[in-house]
Amino acid sequence: MNSAHETVTPVAGTQSGDQLIETLRNAVKTHGDKCYLVVDPSLRSLEDIPAGGVLFSQAKRASVPIGHNAFAPEHWPCLIELDLSTATGPALLAESVRAALADRLPESIARGQGQRVGGWLVGADSLQEAVDHWSTSLLHFDNLGRQCLLRFYDTRVLALMWPALSSTQRRRLLGPVQTWYALDACAELVAYTAPDGSQFDLEIDDAQWIEFHRHGIINRALALFMNDAGRQPMRQEVQAAVDSAGRAEQHGLRDHEDKIAFVGHALAWHPCFDAHPAMVPILEKVSRGATYGAAVSELDSRAVDEIRRGTWFKSHQ
Template sequence: MNSAHEMIAPATGTQGGDGLLVSLRSAVETHGNKCFLVVDPSLRALEDNRAEGALFSQPKRASVPVGHDAFAPEHWPCLIELDLSTATGTALLAESVRAALADRLPESLARGQGQRTGGWLVGADSLQDVVDHWSTSLVQFDNLGRRCLLRFYDARVLALMWPALSPVQRRRLLGPVQTWYALDACAELVTYTAPGRSQSDLEIEDAQWIEFHRHGIINRALALFMNDAGRQPTQQEVQAAVDSAGRAEQYGLRDHEDKIAFVGHSLAWHSSFDAHPAMRSVLEEVSRGAMYGAAVSELDSRVVEEIRRGTWFKSHH
């Protein structure tokens, strides 16, 4: 098994719902028919579907306390225990998969409606064990000494965080959980796992915090790109977004929307668009204090089309 994550089944949009559910149910059945559903109620609640017998308000559940004044108790992440040996548990699993896929539709992401379902946890002895571990892991001090919430219960954030973590940190993040099933950045079902068991502190390094603070920019740019393209991103596109977010900072971009636009151009134009000769003057303006959005808007449409075609890149490399 890949120590980073292993793909189980494709789930693009709503097309892979049935296959995803079969794969997930099979995986949970090997762990005693029980799993914990990760829920983020901060923007929208998971609503009961009485017609299907999926009543999220009824099963055993627990909220994870977030030790930060900016987060009201009703916005705390929560865990719901699903028992697949019961009809209710089976219905809840199916409804949670449906909700997870619905939240990944490009138009939903572009509207910023959030990810209600953060995945499915297996292998933990009790719900309280996970709650206790998460309550000590969610709030950390970043590289500037600020108290920050690590939103790893958001599957899109987890997908970007995981590759940056060391094997030891991955194990510490999982804590009492053996395996975490979730949709990755491309809406494919993956497993997050690491050998051993550990409930020690994560001990995030300064360089990792710098990466983590870019995740909001990256995910927003990906959401807008998905809405324009009408599809999920590929792994290569996700990586292009990650790489370009780092370059944006190196070029001195400070404005939030400017950074989103820069990453968006790496997705819509070319992954290395900023290496095009015509971008030199744009980036020079930025270095002198100009806004990126204003500077790049001066590019001729024919130049943008040339950047998109990419023939210039092949001739330079």
Template sequence: MIHYVIVEPLNGKLELSNVPPVYEVGELVPEARPELAGAVPVLYCAEHPGEQLPALRGQAEQRHASGAPPVICAILECDKAGHRLQRHLAERLVLPKPTEGTAIFRFYDPRVFAHLQWILKPEQLGALMGPAARWTYLDGGGEWVTVKGAETQNEGLAVSQNQYGQITRIELVERVLSILRVRSFALKADTPRWVEAHLARGEAYGLEGNDLVGFAVHGVKTSPYFDRHPRVQAVLTMRGKTSYMAAVQNWDVHEWTAIARESAQYQ
């Protein structure tokens, strides 16, 4: 297996000291979007993994600990030529929308890729990874996660309308998870799914911005059904008169505890 590295140069410089340099395979520029040259990630090959991989992991961990955006996005294992992997990953940067048109898909960003494992079906994830046999990234908790590729890959990647909505909300999911981590909330494997579900529900209520993020935080910390509680419903029906966060900012922990307890009857 050959080791490759996806680097996001817009987030910083790849710096390795006291190890052989990785060599550049090329930018991930989609054929249909040549104007993206200079604004896309770059694929590198690590020919000396025994020396280079520990250094790459160390730099990624340091940036994560400092709260900086990732430069080293993923370490891939692949038995195919680098240019074949480059072409595949480049084409995946353009995601067909379920209705019409396309969108730029930042799937390579570990803050995005982590959620694609529960958003996409196994065959879709295989179509995304293509010839990559293993995909390793640093997750939000600072742990290295390795995902195995599919034995057979679909030629194209198509997502449903629901999946596309989930993908567009990933950035908001990450914002909510960051808030929960700062508040020492114990995150579970299914927490991102619950966060996304509350975001989708909040959007249905017409919430946006900080109101939407706050609504999702409250939902995860109280009850999946907290929005059906009469006090919360009263706030949601006031939309246009006052913001959600302004309406609930003075509710204390005892009030939220009562809402969490009483919400069970609104399942």
């Protein structure tokens, strides 16, 4: 696999909403003033603000069909064309940025309200071209033969999924799109790109599916951490969540909530908290069938304080 940052470029000057809007506006203008706004309406829709000239409902759009009965058409992701050369385009772009940032507030994430905005696509020749490509990329069979939806139009999923993809897979995911601008796991604007190449079907291998199936655990643990900390996670914290989710499975954790708690401890206590000697009997109990939640509740508070301080970790490296 390629490094996580090979084709993910942090976009400078995006610390405030106004700066982010200006950065996106400049990027879109280099592609003929048009971009395609990625929207996930499954939990909430982008609302019109008539007084501000924001009318998402009247903009040119197309839904991406999901060929499965479990997904009603009103829950299909859609792409909305934003034309900055029109009178309404700039207002729609600005409001989409505000909505994306609002959905990343820790309290919103913790409530599970979803990400309405999945980013901004530039470089595709037409709206329909992008929709047609996506319609063939959403449903796949995983390593166990189950049909699964790849929710890459959720920016929090995309941020975790992208580093696991090869250059070829990244190009196949982007398809006709040249650059996908989106908020990353830390709510910072990044540009996803890939070298030119073939655009055949996206094929995911077994090891990648195992990693992808952890993303729900990781994102839920990050959401709870964000709510407790009152801030966005830092990059090293996101990586700690990814790494600890894999270790949770190695330690034999099977319960969904147990895995979330384990990742949460990696975020709140220490990235490698499970290497502390006090965790040995806890994990032994888990290996014998105890739930992680019950076993770790017996951990002495003094041991937790020592784990948090981290001075012990040097002797384990």
